Amino acid sequence: MNQKKPKNIVVLGTGGTIAGTAARASDNLGYSAAQVGVADLLAGVPGMSEVLEGHALVCEQVAQIDSKDMSFAIWSALALRVQQHLAQDDVAGVVITHGTDTLEETAFLLHAVLPAALQLHKPVVLTCAMRPASALSPDGPQNLLDAVALARADGACGVMAVCAGVVHAALAVQKVHVYRPDAFSSGDAGPLGYIEEGRLRLVNNWPLALTHQAPGALERITQVKTWPRVEIVMNYAGGSAAVVEALLQPVPSAPPLQGLIVAGTGNGTLHFELAAALQRAGQAGVRVLRASRCGEGRVLPVAGHAFADSNGLSPVKARVALMLALMIEGQTTRAAMCSDPN
Numbered sequence: 001m002n003q004k005k006p007k008n009i010v011v012l013g014t015g016g017t018i019a020g021t022a023a024r025a026s027d028n029l030g031y032s033a034a035q036v037g038v039a040d041l042l043a044g045v046p047g048m049s050e051v052l053e054g055h056a057l058v059c060e061q062v063a064q065i066d067s068k069d070m071s072f073a074i075w076s077a078l079a080l081r082v083q084q085h086l087a088q089d090d091v092a093g094v095v096i097t098h099g100t101d102t103l104e105e106t107a108f109l110l111h112a113v114l115p116a117a118l119q120l121h122k123p124v125v126l127t128c129a130m131r132p133a134s135a136l137s138p139d140g141p142q143n144l145l146d147a148v149a150l151a152r153a154d155g156a157c158g159v160m161a162v163c164a165g166v167v168h169a170a171l172a173v174q175k176v177h178v179y180r181p182d183a184f185s186s187g188d189a190g191p192l193g194y195i196e197e198g199r200l201r202l203v204n205n206w207p208l209a210l211t212h213q214a215p216g217a218l219e220r221i222t223q224v225k226t227w228p229r230v231e232i233v234m235n236y237a238g239g240s241a242a243v244v245e246a247l248l249q250p251v252p253s254a255p256p257l258q259g260l261i262v263a264g265t266g267n268g269t270l271h272f273e274l275a276a277a278l279q280r281a282g283q284a285g286v287r288v289l290r291a292s293r294c295g296e297g298r299v300l301p302v303a304g305h306a307f308a309d310s311n312g313l314s315p316v317k318a319r320v321a322l323m324l325a326l327m328i329e330g331q332t333t334r335a336a337m338c339s340d341p342n
């Protein structure tokens with residue numbers, strides 16, 4: 001039987017600079033993010049019909065925010081919508097327009113929570129812009145075109161990001177520049193590929209959806225009222241116990257601290273006063289993971305170290321992973337406590 005290829009590319013809007021506008025076309029800084037709806041963004045991309053090659057676009061506004069203001073509620077809603085769209089037989093892939101500032105966290109979250117069975121067959125492509133839609137030379141339209149080209153490419157799968165023609169895997173992608181249109185890097189891993197004139201040139205394997213997955217987490221994040229509180233602290237010259245001690249104090253506006261990611265120096269090294277405070281946090285039941293403040297490389301395990309390493313994740317991605325782990329563990333613990341021993 002001749003199986004029909006899925007036709008639709010779904011584009012979910014969440015805001016960001018790609019949807020931003022400024023009063024003057026020459027202003028690339030004093031703009032407001034998240035002003036233009038995703039339908040209007042798509043309508044303004046010349047050449048889209050050629051890149052679609054017979055596919056159809058379906059769009060939906062999931063949020064309209066500056067991604068520095070990303071919330072757990074929007075993350076849950078977005079992950080759920082992506083899963084629902086991917087599960088449709090007529091959907092070939094999902095594109096998400098997103099601010100650059102927390103794009104790597106959202107990409108990692110989706111990689112961790114979307115079922116592997118869906119990720120292995122269909123792509124989720126985040127894209128963005130470093131110049132607002134009103135700029136003299138906006139990068140958003142080209143990035144959107146490239147994202148659609150990637151989403152409909154043969155064999156595309158997994159969660160990826162595309163910016164300035166470079167394709168990155170969710171696990172590797174990191175914003176590394178505050179201003180340049182080519183603001184992202186995959187570090188040691190290198191890019192997955194490039195989009196050139198609407199065509200993908202793959203130079204690496206498609207992302208494997210098997211590492212850092214958190215099975216059951218998608219259901220959990222849509223059920224919980226409050227996400228576990230995990231904060232990030234940094235090591236630096238003259239470091240001390242003060243920040244960790246302050247974080248351990250109860251505050252009315254936040255749930256109790258459950259986890260700490262420490263962005264250590266170099267291979268996750270820690271000032272002895274900070275290390276002692278983290279030990280006390282651990283004794284108080286707070287989970288501590290050691291990442292690095294270095295932009296590249298991964299913290300290598302050190303035998304006998306007091307704190308587990310972040311398993312190759314940057315501090316912000318390790319925080320997402322730990323929140324998901326704590327949510328899943330919390331559910332297991334509650335289920336064990338509630339189960340009838342008879």
Ligand code: SIN
Binds near residue numbers: 099
């Ligand atoms: C944002 O992250 O929403 C604003 C900054 C950007 O998209 O470059």
